[in-house]
Amino acid sequence: MNRNVRIVSLAAVALLVVGFVYLLAFPTSSDEKSNATPTGSASTVPLDRGSTVCQPCHADVYAEWKQSYHSMAFTDPEPRKPELSDDFKNKDCIPCHAPQPILETGIGNRALARLVFLDEGVDCLACHRVPGRVASVRSGMTAACNPIQTPALGTVEHCAVCHDQHNTVGEWRATDYAKSETDCLACHMPAVERAPLTPGGPKQKGRDHRSLAAHDPKLQASASRVDVSVAKDAVSIAITNERGGHNFPTDERHRAVDLVTTFADAAGRELAAHSERFRNPYRDEVGLVDTQIRWNETKRFRYDVPFGAKSVRVRLYYKLTPITPDAEGNLLLDRQETIP
């Protein structure tokens, strides 16, 4: 056989194998087949009675989830503001704020709204329920909820159902994190060890179900690096999206990061102020452009030192909405330097 033909044949076979494995791992389930109940006996835990049914056996995880914004997705006053969902009168917001079980509506599909236990927001079953059973990372588990090992659980594609509607997963794919398979969970649900189930028993391994993200100042602060260089006549500032695994900020168009630089005289009187905003504007905001900082991108600013300035102060705020005042934003950085 000609060498080129052999290479092409091998490549074709490899592609077929990769495609087959992909289909096995992430079946699209908007068709009839995927809605079939899996084999195996059904759970004896009522899986249509909300998250409280999970609490007795998973108290630690439940407690973490209760602290998460997943659990508050429907009750948090912020998305309920009149200019946002208006108390969820805008029903378009409900599918991701109180979703049907994602593994049932299907990876690769959009989320659909649940009609019951809305107050539980993104509840346990939104991520863990498969028809009649509970999705688990591990195999061979036995419990009343009849867990079944589900490879799609906690994958990027699983999170993408809601979190890629604004292309966060697409942004992640363009980073080195994707190449090294550092997925959503690595930063947002890091591995944790919990107390043993029985005294002296082994520690329980799992994932942090607080799902830290836009409300966690520590995580926000870790995403970017700000370098400030002060000279007699000018101040240069460089902000780099160093460790955000996607744009900074990302996802929702509400999120904004503001870089505020102020110059003051010897008495502390403000002489000049500059503000830079990093944000993807709403679709109807004509004339504004997307200024989110791409992964590994550095945005540089240079400001002339005004006459009489003796100090410069650089602050970086993370804001949940573009109309959040500075005082209510998360102050990620506050650096004061003397002008030489």
Add this chain to the structure above:
Amino acid sequence: MIRRMAALVFVVIVAGCARPSTERRGLSAEKIEQVNASLGRIRRGADVDEAYAIEDAFVALGAAAVPVLAKNLVDADDDVRFHVVRALARLRTRDAALALVEALKDRRASARIEAELGLAEILDGSKPVEVTELVARFTNDTDPVVKNTAAYALAKLGWRVGVPTLVENLDAKLWPRSDADRRLREISGKDCHFDPFAGETDRRAAVACWQEWRDGYTPMFDDLIRSLGLYKFLMSDYAKKTLIKLGRPAIPHLRRALGDGNAYVRTHSIEILDAIGAAESLVDVRRCLGDAFAPARAAAAAALGKFRDPEPGVGLARAATSDPDASVRCAAVAALADIATEAAIAPLARALEHDAGVREIAMAARAGLLRAGRAAGIPEAIAALTGTDEALRDQARKRLGELLGDAVPTDAVGWWRSIEASAP
């Protein structure tokens, strides 16, 4: 993303197989000078005809012009970038395609659309879904000309979902309505003799002609219904809202879609029939209570409530108490509460008992029982039960038995009082 990457790989492979072209050699210094001078004219405010003539001249330079044109995709002037994108799209080479990928991020929507359309044409009919989704984003633009461009781009991609937008824009200002008519003629191969300069009254007949064509344009309905199953919310939401706006002409297409293989298409079709108020589809929708996909069953239950299903006992009653999915039961109970006829009372009482622990279901069941029960005389029957007249008590028991069947509670008085206490 995978499709988009596949599309890009396709571009690279196709172009890579092509013979080396003048594109690699580039233009002579003199020609580059001419290109830059022409771009300067656009920058200084050339009129539309001149700008398009300059664009033609760029295309006439052939593939060799691609590198110098591509460099100007970052020009500060919106019109320069717009015409550069169009010229690159018309040159249809590998490097032009790669430059167009960059232009997808242009800040001007019309330049982005032209880039997408150009890319789609270079891809020669492979129609990657991601591209059509990108174009669909601009259907939300506030500028009618951008909307026209988007609608036309979609149609060129074989995705005729933007046709209703073009017909709508026949009522826009002079330029966008003239443009909309031109694009409709190109898509349909038909002429409704629309005179954009005529007064509103005189234009009405031509607009009606286009509306009639649109309402019978099956490919548009097929594409809109197909879009209901797309992953991106914006695209499916646009299709859903457009189908609702189209109203009754969409009904036969939506009824057919209830048997579609895609569960999302079925679910949203039911929701649209509900929103249009297509009561004639009641029997089809009732059948959907047996759909394998729980959200489709929930949508069917909600629609049957809106249609005031005259036989709630046929499907809704069963769904309210026996469906394995709590959201479906909730939708069925809410529908029964809306219908609130005597036939709804027994299933509502059973649902309240079955799902007393599910707040949303219990609330809807109580509200429905209150409404239907008051209309059916339950308060009077309860009052009689507590009275001293034995005959009246018997009559009341009989009446409650008729209304509630095997769902008559042991303590009917306490049961009804708890329902009344929950009244807002």
